Amino acid sequence: MTRPTISRAHLVKWLVSSPPLLFLLLFFVAPGIIMVVASFRYPGEFGGLAALYSPTPNLPSGLTAEAYRFFFSDPIYAEIFVKSFAVALATTFICLLMAYPLALLMARSPKRQRDLMVLLVIMPFASNFLIRAYAWMIILGPQSALSRLTNDFLLLFHAGPVPLLFSPVAVLVGMVYVHLPFMILPLYTNLERHDPLLLDAAQDLGASAWQRFWRVTFPLSLPGIFAGSALVFIPALGVFAIPDILGGTHDMLIGNLIKEQFLGTRDWPFGSALSILLTVAALAWAGLAAGLARRWRHYA
Amino acid sequence: MHRSPALWTAAILTYLFLYLPLVIVVAYSFNDSRLNAEWVGFTWHWYRVLLQDAGMLRAAANSLFIAFVASSAATVLGTMAGIAMQRYRLRLLPIMVLSPVAMPEILLGVSLLLFFIQVLNLTLGMLSVIIAHITFCIGFVAVIVRARLVGMDESIFEAARDLGATPWQAFRHVTLPLILPAVIAGFLMSFTLSLDDFVITFFTAGVGVSTLPLQIYSMIKIAVTPEVNAVSTLLMLLTLTLLLLASRIAPDVLKGRAV
Numbered sequence: 419m420t421r422p423t424i425s426r427a428h429l430v431k432w433l434v435s436s437p438p439l440l441f442l443l444l445f446f447v448a449p450g451i452i453m454v455v456a457s458f459r460y461p462g463e464f465g466g467l468a469a470l471y472s473p474t475p476n477l478p479s480g481l482t483a484e485a486y487r488f489f490f491s492d493p494i495y496a497e498i499f500v501k502s503f504a505v506a507l508a509t510t511f512i513c514l515l516m517a518y519p520l521a522l523l524m525a526r527s528p529k530r531q532r533d534l535m536v537l538l539v540i541m542p543f544a545s546n547f548l549i550r551a552y553a554w555m556i557i558l559g560p561q562s563a564l565s566r567l568t569n570d571f572l573l574l575f576h577a578g579p580v581p582l583l584f585s586p587v588a589v590l591v592g593m594v595y596v597h598l599p600f601m602i603l604p605l606y607t608n609l610e611r612h613d614p615l616l617l618d619a620a621q622d623l624g625a626s627a628w629q630r631f632w633r634v635t636f637p638l639s640l641p642g643i644f645a646g647s648a649l650v651f652i653p654a655l656g657v658f659a660i661p662d663i664l665g666g667t668h669d670m671l672i673g674n675l676i677k678e679q680f681l682g683t684r685d686w687p688f689g690s691a692l693s694i695l696l697t698v699a700a701l702a703w704a705g706l707a708a709g710l711a712r713r714w715r716h717y718a
Numbered sequence: 719m720h721r722s723p724a725l726w727t728a729a730i731l732t733y734l735f736l737y738l739p740l741v742i743v744v745a746y747s748f749n750d751s752r753l754n755a756e757w758v759g760f761t762w763h764w765y766r767v768l769l770q771d772a773g774m775l776r777a778a779a780n781s782l783f784i785a786f787v788a789s790s791a792a793t794v795l796g797t798m799a800g801i802a803m804q805r806y807r808l809r810l811l812p813i814m815v816l817s818p819v820a821m822p823e824i825l826l827g828v829s830l831l832l833f834f835i836q837v838l839n840l841t842l843g844m845l846s847v848i849i850a851h852i853t854f855c856i857g858f859v860a861v862i863v864r865a866r867l868v869g870m871d872e873s874i875f876e877a878a879r880d881l882g883a884t885p886w887q888a889f890r891h892v893t894l895p896l897i898l899p900a901v902i903a904g905f906l907m908s909f910t911l912s913l914d915d916f917v918i919t920f921f922t923a924g925v926g927v928s929t930l931p932l933q934i935y936s937m938i939k940i941a942v943t944p945e946v947n948a949v950s951t952l953l954m955l956l957t958l959t960l961l962l963l964a965s966r967i968a969p970d971v972l973k974g975r976a977v
Contacts, residue, residue, distance in 0.1 A: 426885075430885045431802070431805075431806050434798050434801055434802045434805075435798065435799070435802035435806065435808060435811055437794075437795055437798055438795040438796070438798050438799035438802070438811065438815065438856055438860070439799075439810070439811055439814065441795055441852070441853075441856070442814040442815065442818075442853065442856065443814070445830065445833070445849055445850075445852075445853045446814060446817070446818055446826070446853055447814065448833060448837070449826075449829035449830050449832060449833035450829055452829065452832055452833050452836060452837055453828070453829040453832055453833075456832055456836070466835075466836075467836065516732050516735070517732070519724075519725050519728030519729050519732065520728065520729040520732040520733070522725060523721060523725045523726065523728075523729040524729075526721050526725075527721070537965075538733060538736075539736070540961065541958060541961075542736045542737060542740055544910070544954065544957045544958045544961045545740060545950070545953070545954040545957065545958075546914050546916070546931055546934070546950070546953055546954075546957070547914075547916070548916055548931055548934050548935055548938065549740075549743060549934070549950040549953065549954065550739065550740070551938075552743065552934075552938050552942075552946060552950065553739030553740060553742060553743045554739060555938065555942070556739075556742055556743065556746065556754040557739060557742060559754065559755070561753055561754075561755035561756075562754075562755060563756070595735070595736075595739065598732075598735075598736065599736075602732075627722075652820065652821065652822060653822055653823065655822055656821075656822020656823060656824040656825060657822075657824075658824060658917075659916060659917065659920075659935065662939070663938055663939070673822070673824050676824055676828060677824070680828050680831060680921065681921075686832065689828060690828075690832065693824075693825055693828055693829070696822065696824075696825065697821065697825055700821060700822060700825075704820065
């Protein structure tokens with residue numbers, strides 16, 4: 419009697435879990451594997467990939483680590499990686515500085531105000547990120563009030579006019595603007611759970627407002643900081659549209675480099691190798707953040 | 719230190735930073751000037767231009783079609799994944815469901831581009847975009863559905879089975895009605911994400927098909943006119959409506975837990 423029910427339960431389990439599993443195996447895992455393999459192949463004569471088995475011996479075929487060797491042969495590529503990390507780190511840090519006071523205020527507000535405040539954070543998030551980058555194109559554009567004001571001010575010190583748009587600063591502003599909600603929301607969910615009695619106890623024990631923040635609230639909020647940082651840093655690392663829209667020709671990041679390999683020069687093995695290196699970097703970062711968060715939960 | 723004026727000031731500045739740019743985009747969509755530089759006067763002109771822009775209208779129709787098909791499929795697959803993740807101890811599925819959401823979008827875009835062209839020999843177009851959108855939407859639906867199931871008492875499903883319901887009947891009459899708000903919210907969320915997606919669409923659309931975000935991108939890159947402001951304003955209104963609808967149906971979406 420038990421045997422058929424067990425196999426039936428198995429059948430149900432299989433029926434429920436296999437369709438999404440198979441879909442993702444086919445359209446997420448397989449493309450990933452193809453990309454790893456592609457990074458070890460030769461580029462085709464007219465872009466794309468060369469054949470794995472070539473009938474004519476004088477054409478390159480088979481597998482090679484040439485794309486990776488090429489990456490390390492010219493320091494410009496490592497520089498672009500370092501620059502992308504620096505931009506993503508700066509974005510994360512500025513987002514954290516801007517998000518923390520707001521998240522703290524939200525968490526300390528009465529329940530009814532809180533939902534409204536969360537809604538007010540999510541609403542601008544609902545607009546397309548291209549639109550949000552475009553908004554800064556208007557604000558920083560050469561004819562904008564901000565540009566004229568800045569340059570009139572600089573003129574007082576006999577400094578020449580500076581373009582605000584198409585500069586590294588514009589890229590950073592755009593990056594912060596687009597990613598900010600990703601930092602506010604996890605921070606808020608963390609801060610909201612803090613027990614207010616802890617702060618009262620600290621106050622009773624004579625801790626100043628500053629001490630209460632640095633020795634109670636801040637350490638307890640570290641898991642939220644790590645979660646928010648991962649949610650900002652990882653997408654920020656792969657961005658290409660924001661430098662495309664707000665940056666100048668020198669503001670190329672990893673994302674732009676990868677895009678160029680696939681759609682411009684069509685060097686697919688090199689583009690794949692860059693993508694693999696980016697994946698490894700992003701995974702290492704995510705692992706680091708998760709590890710730190712877990713370790714901290716032990717203390718807290 | 720409770721809610722000190724300093725905290726209020728910092729928070730209000732952050733809100734201003736979040737809203738001012740969007741207010742400017744919306745305001746200039748009604749501005750009677752080709753330049754997004756200063757206010758000249760009110761006009762509907764750019765909306766009229768927009769409604770006569772055949773390319774833009776086709777892109778809008780494509781976007782809606784893709785979003786509808788992709789989010790329908792993602793809702794079915796994501797609901798299955800959410801139930802499976804909650805009910806069974808699976809190792810592989812949660813990782814595979816959440817990874818496409820957690821990694822830089824460009825990676826999913828280029829790996830699908832390679833796969834479609836190299837392995838499937840597929841001409842990039844509507845179909846490749848739809849498949850790509852399903853891939854990243856499944857995770858969002860699964861998370862929302864799972865969050866709804868977490869708070870539920872498993873014994874009512876067992877009770878239905880003990881009373882002789884087949885697994886399908888138990889799902890149809892017990893599980894589904896209970897998770898329906900989450901399923902609908904997941905659908906609306908996927909619809910919004912698909913409608914809004916630029917990066918993955920950019921790599922998987924080829925030259926065959928254009929969507930609203932692709933159209934907006936090329937306009938920003940080539941020739942900026944306030945028509946961009948007008949289409950941005952309309953798209954913002956649409957996504958906002960969908961998002962508010964989703965949060966009405968499943969309040970969890972708004973708590974930041976599902977984002």
